[in-house]
Amino acid sequence: MSGDRSAPPVTVSAGSPRSAVTNGLDLAALLTDRATKVVVTCGSGGVGKTTTAAALALWAADAGRKVAVLTIDPARRLAQSLGLDELDNDPRRVELPADTDTDTSGELWAMMLDSRRTFDEMVAAHSTPERAEQIYGNPFYQSISTSFSGTQEYMAMEKLGKLAGTGQYDLIVVDTPPSRSALDFLDAPQRMSAFLDGRMIRLLASPGRGVLKVVGAGLTLFTRAVTAVIGGQMLADAAKFVQLFEDMFGGFRTRAEATYQLLRRPGTSFVIVAIPEPDALREAAYFTDRLQAERMPLAGLVLNRTHPPATDLTVAATEQLQQRLATGPDGDPQDELLAGLLSVHAERATTRDAELRMRRRFQRQHPGLPVREVPALPSDAHDLEALRTVGAALAGPVPVGPTPA
Amino acid sequence: MGHDAPMPAVAPSSADSGLPVATLTRPGWTAAHRRARLHVVSGKGGTGKTTVAAAMALALAVDGRRVLLIEVEERQAIARLFDVPPLPYEERKIAIATGGGEVRALAVDVEAALLEYFEMFYNLGFAARSLRRMGAIEFATTLAPGLRDVLLTGKAKETVTRTGHDNRPVYDAVVMDAPPTGRIVDFLDVTVAMASLARRGPIHGQADGVIRLLHSPDTMVHLVSLLEDMPVAETLEAIEHLRAADLPVGSIIVNAATGSRLPEPAAAAAGRLDADTVRDRIRALGADVGPATVTGLLQEGRDHAVRVLDEADCRRRLEGAALPMLQLPRLADGADLGGVYELAELLAEQGVHA
Known part of the structure; x- marks a missing residue:
């Protein structure tokens, strides 16, 4: 017989389990507030941003709102559960299995971003059909519309602006691209328009005009060097593209600026998603600082996949x-x-x-930032039912009955 | 450096219990792996590829060998992991391995690498710096997306083939913390990258050498995966694409695996554990526990078992790739420098050594 019966009793109690979970971030209030028009989830890759965005959108739809969720790169099975097998770059209605408690007046619309198509649509909107065709066929355009670092981020913001402009949705939940850094998508529109403004292209494509005196002879050499590396054809394509694109810059810039302003409006809220690991929390800290510095509306941090104990055994x-x-x-x-x-x-x-240590460290750096912990699910969320479970963990039970008008 | 991870990397297979534990059905690295000189480590974002690459470099640096750990994504992840200031564009010693070997690190800076070329072939001098300030280099690499990759792989090739006074290679092995799985084939398939470059010129010449190295037995690509749906799907997809591009895939490295701690995970996952029996046993040991305490304990056991069964599924899918599969445990304390040494030792036990 193992265990000595005469051994002193073991003291087991440690207060109520899961007591460490604090719910400072009230996502239910945020999602049911009619004034909330846009929620942006952001954070580094692999922290569950897309799932969080989808779960928040579903929760709000269950609460009776008409919601569109813009996902960037969902896991295949999650995409299927949202009916996103087909890429059509516009939101599609998701059939919601009725849950006895949910308000059936809500609607969920979901889409997956196709950056190239969004870019094409933007070109079409700012140009004549003939010119648009010429641009689509330009190799340089093909290259930047697919591989410029930041295109996806820019196009996500462009699409958000467009969806918001339709006025068809009460709420739009936007996932952000899995960037190297969570900050990329804030800077992308500006980087893109700086790049497209063509100064360097002009410089390299026609150095004879001597645009910049500072560089002088070095520039000619540089142009030669660049030409030797990337070839004259690419430069020629780039120059042609600048010509075609010239009239559109104004429109692009205005739109990029308008989207950026949309992000700063009171109806917008950023939700940062992180997992309790040093890299993810470091990104979350950068992001928090940056959003606060730019006076962006930051709702709080979702600390995802935590492991609160289920028992009070010390x-x-x-x-x-x-x-x-x-x-x-x-x-x-x-x-x-x-x-x-x-x-x-x-x-x-x-x-x-370890999680609590990291969380305390983060909160010491960012006092006052509301935090919501979401315990890890034993399995990934692949279907609407699992998304509802995640939604409940994020925002609590969906309010019964129609939300007040 | 001792480790006391409760889960062994290569769990003894308890045949009669039929556990879906961390049992390795595939061998670890072979002699062919150890002969390779360039180890390219990729994986989906969040799988811990930087940590694994660092551990691999440490494991390969045993017994006085010299290994270079290369970072190509300009995010200073190596410096953070080793807790040193941001690395400049030069090879710096960052760690000493068991038996006196050393690991050096290099964070490749694309702009600096391009300027290095220009300096070699055109004497740009002062102009190069002002062009850099104007963003001209970023412009050139954007204009020709392949240029970036050619420069990065070119730098790696240079370090692999560099020889010292004695005509022997300066590095016994080079480990590259490569771009994530979504980009790895484009990154390594220099032939495609070159399509956006001029047909002649210095970079083109070097790219030919890179192609030869990457498609030779001197190179091995390793994929780090978690036992979760998405990383597994991406890993399998990357393997397929790497093979189609004729790039040598060396092994799969499963990271952060949960070893089973329960005798019958299937029963635990199905909720078939009896609370009363467990409670009686605990009370017999001298602890007066209430029903809620036991229910919670069983709930944790159930979560764990569900995870273990899911992971077993994922492992079976990965085994379909017919590659050596190495396995590393989840570090309960997070990935810090101590953890890297611990993982290096576990890799060594699975054949990753000189």
Whole structure:
């Protein structure tokens, strides 16, 4: 018999389980507030941004709002569950299985961003059909509309502006591209328009005009060097593109500026998503600082995939029990099971300690920023039901009955 | 550097229990892997490829060998991992491996690499700096998207083939923390990248050498994956594309795997554990626990078991790729420098050594 009956009793209590979960960020209030028109989820790659965006959108639709969710690169199975098998670059209505508690007056529309198509549409809107055709066929255009770093970010913002402009939705939830840095999408429109304004293209394509005296002879050399590297044809295509594009710059700039202003309006809220790991929290910290510096409307941080304990068994008690088990004879299946359960709990407690440490550090740097923890699901969310579970973890139960007008 | 990770990297296979534990059905690295000199490490964002690349460099640097760890994404992830100031564009010693070997790190800066070329072939001098300030280099690399990749792979090739006074290679191995799986084939398929470049000229000449190296047995591409749906899907897709492009795939490295801690995960996942039995057993050990405490304990066991079963599924899908599969545990304390040494030791146990 393992375990000494005469051993002193083990003290087990540690207060109520999950007590460490604080719900400072009230997403239910944010999503049901009629004044909230746009919610942007952002954060570094792999933290569950897309799932969070989809779950928030579904929650708001269940609460009776007409919601569009703009996803960037959803997991295949998540995309399927949202009916996004086909890329048509416009929102499609998602059939919502009726849940007894939900308000059926809500609607969920979902789309997956096609950057190239969004770019084409933008060109079409600012040019004549003939000129648009010429632009589509230009190799340089093909290159920037697909591979310029920042195109996707820019196009996500462009699409958001367009969806918001239709006035068809009560709420638009936008996922942001999986950038190298979470900050990329804020800077993308500006970088893109600086790039497209053509100064360098002109300089390189026709150095004879001597645009910049500072560089002088070095420029000619540089042009030669660049031509040697990337070839004259590419420069010629670029020059041709600038010509075709010239009239459009004004329109592009205005739109980029308008979208940026849309992001700063009171109806917009940013939700930063992170997981309790140093890199993700570092990105979240940069992002928080940046949004605050630019006076962007920041709702708070979703700390995703945390591991709050489900039981109040303390670490000390767990260790004591493990020791008492270990002194007993091997081979009892019940003891093996208990040993396993205790080791699962001990590991979870260690993980939890690390999480709380990281969270405290983040909150010391950003006092006052509301935080909402979302415990890790044992499996990925692939269907609407799982998304509803995530939504409930994010924003609590969906309010019953129609939301007040 | 000792490790006391509770889950062994290569779990002893307890045949009779039929556990979907971290049992490796595939061998680790072979002699062919150890002969390769350029190890390209890719993986979906968030899988820990930088940490794994660093651990691999440490594992390969045993017994007085010298290994270079190259970063190509300009995000200073290596400096952060090793807790040193941002790395300049030069090779710096950042770690000492077991037995006195050393790991140097290089954060490749595309602009600097391009200017290095221009300096070699055209004497730009002062003008180069002002052009850099004006964003001309970024412009050139944007204009020809392949240029960036050619410069980065070109730099890697230079370090692999560089020899010292004794005509021996300066580095015994070079480990590259490469772009994520979504970009890895474009990145390594220099032939395609060259289509956006001039047909002659210095870069073109070098690209030919890069192509030869990348398609030779001297190079191995390793993919880091988590046992989750999306990373697995991306890993399998990347393997298919790498093979189609005739690039040598070396191994899959499963990171942050959950080893099973329960004797019968299937029963635990299905919620078939009996709370009363567990509670009685705990009380017999001298702890007076209430039903809620036990229910919570079982809930945690159930979450764990569901995770373990999902991971077993993912592992089976990865096994379809018929590649050596290495496995690393989740570091409960997060990936810090100590963790990198721990992972290096676990990689060494699976064949990653000199």
